[in-house]
Amino acid sequence: MTRDELRDRLCVMLGGRIAEELCCGDISTGAQNDLERATETARQMVCRFGMSDVLGRSRSAVRRARGSWTAR
Incomplete structure (x- = not known):
């Protein structure tokens, strides 16, 4: 699945919440x-x-940054 396809899925998942508020x-x-x-x-x-x-674009970049996420 491409990044654009996944972003489209995110929009669909969040669309109901936004419609409810509007x-x-x-x-x-x-x-x-x-x-x-x-x-x-x-x-x-x-x-x-x-x-x-x-x-x-690599998972190794995510591993290096993971410590900074958990420190917050």
């Missing part, structure tokens, strides 16, 4: 699963597939 003026817990799936997909894009413009 149409209803408030948000609920209904999008919890979508948020969890979107978070996991984004994490895999960076940590597993090396699809980060900031950390680079």
Whole structure:
């Protein structure tokens, strides 16, 4: 799967939450699963597939940066 395809999936997962806020003026817990799936997909894009413009294209860059993430 390409980075663009994964980004499209993230947009779909987050679309319901955004639509709820725009149409209803408030948000609920209904999008919890979508948020969890979107978070996991984004994490895999960076940590597993090396699809980060900031950390680079290799998983080794992610391993080097991991310590700075956990320190926060």
